[in-house]
Amino acid sequence: MGFNLLNMLWLFITAVALIHIFKKRIPQNRRWMIRSYVFCYTNMLIRLLSFAFNRIGGIDYAMSYMISVYASIAALLAVPEVLFRFEKRRSPA
16 A cells, blocks of 8 residues: 555655646755655665665564554655755745
């Protein structure tokens, strides 16, 4: 189920970005494409977290992999939003 959710989210995020670019909304398209681009790192993040949970945390591999999938989805949704908040603070008012 985790990978299905991941695929649906990535498709939805990319579709929203395409809608914005077709309507010539460049700033909104940029933000949605950044969200989409972050999902390209899903596999790497799943492997990294799985390794950390399994080898460092001592959790068995199957459980660590499942936790890593859902943790990756949460992290990949949060990272762009955090970046956008920092971008807002740095830009002049």
